[in-house]
Amino acid sequence: MKQIEKLTKGQSVILASGSPRRKELLSQAGFSYHVMVSDVEEVITETNPAKVVMSLSLQKASDVAEKCLDGIIIGADTVVAMEGVILGKPKDEKDAFLMLKRLSGTTHSVFTGVCIICKKEGQIVDKKVFYEETKVTMYPLEEEEILDYIASKEPMDKAGAYAIQGKAGIFIKEIKGDYYNVVGLPIGRLVQELKDFG
Amino acid sequence: MKQIEKLTKGQSVILASGSPRRKELLSQAGFSYHVMVSDVEEVITETNPAKVVMSLSLQKASDVAEKCLDGIIIGADTVVAMEGVILGKPKDEKDAFLMLKRLSGTTHSVFTGVCIICKKEGQIVDKKVFYEETKVTMYPLEEEEILDYIASKEPMDKAGAYAIQGKAGIFIKEIKGDYYNVVGLPIGRLVQELKDFG
Numbered sequence: 001m002k003q004i005e006k007l008t009k010g011q012s013v014i015l016a017s018g019s020p021r022r023k024e025l026l027s028q029a030g031f032s033y034h035v036m037v038s039d040v041e042e043v044i045t046e047t048n049p050a051k052v053v054m055s056l057s058l059q060k061a062s063d064v065a066e067k068c069l070d071g072i073i074i075g076a077d078t079v080v081a082m083e084g085v086i087l088g089k090p091k092d093e094k095d096a097f098l099m100l101k102r103l104s105g106t107t108h109s110v111f112t113g114v115c116i117i118c119k120k121e122g123q124i125v126d127k128k129v130f131y132e133e134t135k136v137t138m139y140p141l142e143e144e145e146i147l148d149y150i151a152s153k154e155p156m157d158k159a160g161a162y163a164i165q166g167k168a169g170i171f172i173k174e175i176k177g178d179y180y181n182v183v184g185l186p187i188g189r190l191v192q193e194l195k196d197f198g
Numbered sequence: 199m200k201q202i203e204k205l206t207k208g209q210s211v212i213l214a215s216g217s218p219r220r221k222e223l224l225s226q227a228g229f230s231y232h233v234m235v236s237d238v239e240e241v242i243t244e245t246n247p248a249k250v251v252m253s254l255s256l257q258k259a260s261d262v263a264e265k266c267l268d269g270i271i272i273g274a275d276t277v278v279a280m281e282g283v284i285l286g287k288p289k290d291e292k293d294a295f296l297m298l299k300r301l302s303g304t305t306h307s308v309f310t311g312v313c314i315i316c317k318k319e320g321q322i323v324d325k326k327v328f329y330e331e332t333k334v335t336m337y338p339l340e341e342e343e344i345l346d347y348i349a350s351k352e353p354m355d356k357a358g359a360y361a362i363q364g365k366a367g368i369f370i371k372e373i374k375g376d377y378y379n380v381v382g383l384p385i386g387r388l389v390q391e392l393k394d395f396g
Contacts, residue, residue, distance in 0.1 A: 001344065002346050003343050003346045013319065024273075027363065027364065028367060028369045029367060030335075032366060043208075060221050070371050077270075129328065134372075139386060139390060145201050164274060164377070166226065167226065167227065167228060169223075169226055169227060169378055169384065169385055169386065170227045170385050170386045170388075170389045172376065172377075172378075172386050173375065173376070173386060173387075174375045174376055175373065175374075175375075175376075175377060176372065176374045177372045177373075178370065178371070178372055179362070179373060179377040180367055180372075187367055187368050188367065188368045188369065188371060189371075190368075191368045192337060198306045
């Protein structure tokens with residue numbers, strides 16, 4: 001849409017993430033963009049989930065920004081948090097089972113941190129880091145349902161071992177917050193933040 | 199998934215709706231189904247949005263059920279409601295503009311009614327009607343953003359003149375309830391209701 005072109009003022013948009021979900025969300029919103037995946041080694045020094053995702057999104061965007069002369073660079077990171085414990089991607093099927101068992105019938109939070117960096121002629125002229133939290137409540141899951149879901153392989157590369165936009169959609173009773181934040185990028189908030197950026 | 203086959207106990211599932219969104223949601227959840235679009239003339243005698251969508255989903259499912267001997271027939275209807283006023287699909291672009299202007303910066307409700315009818319050997323053996331409500335909060339929209347969105351044609355066949363799963367995703371600040379209910383079918387609740395059905 002024209003409004004998105006206006007937002008980015010003709011600058012290139014660079015997504016510092018290889019996630020196919022984030023790419024789809026940027027396209028759905030009407031952005032034109034390039035992808036440059038950061039190869040930075042992620043360093044976690046925080047335990048607070050909001051701080052973790054902001055720090056990791058900043059690391060990814062900064063790494064890619066170093067390699068660009070001009071453009072708007074967007075980094076993002078998503079984690080699932082429950083009772084102070086951060087759930088990343090499951091290590092194996094057993095780990096996925098334990099995560100889903102833990103999330104069954106309860107409410108957890110999904111945090112996505114986003115970092116936007118604007119570079120012009122090699123200089124950083126603006127930088128923002130923010131996060132969104134969405135609360136997600138799951139129906140109680142039977143063990144058979146969990147095993148059936150794991151057999152679909154969908155959980156294996158997802159934070160918290162589920163994809164709300166996939167087969168796990170039927171497990172979700174309700175959410176409070178932005179749905180796209182759970183998918184991996186709070187696209188509405190991103191547009192709002194770009195309105196007075198760069 | 200096997201769990202979905204178990205739910206429907208080998209019976210055919212018939213979706214009494216031609217909506218491409220509802221078809222996608224049933225497929226995403228793992229249902230095998232046929233489509234039989236109801237040609238019943240929708241009669242609205244209610245003003246309460248929950249009663250309206252339940253009544254219309256019942257009319258659609260009943261109409262299709264009359265033409266089937268066996269199967270699980272699913273009817274659904276979605277409306278947007280704000281301050282007691284029901285917003286259906288916009289009549290024209292001006293109507294879409296007025297609806298979006300009204301929804302801008304505020305919270306409204308999306309109601310989807312669902313009717314499930316189980317028929318065996320020509321007899322109705324079970325029937326359920328329920329609804330889900332999701333509250334949706336939009337960011338304030340500039341007139342230019344609304345006009346740009348209308349130019350995309352996306353609003354024209356959508357209740358409330360927007361598609362949360364489309365370009366209007368960036369207009370949404372938060373929701374409370376089931377996301378898929380806003381898209382047109384509360385798929386998680388449907389699975390729960392099927393657990394003790396038929």
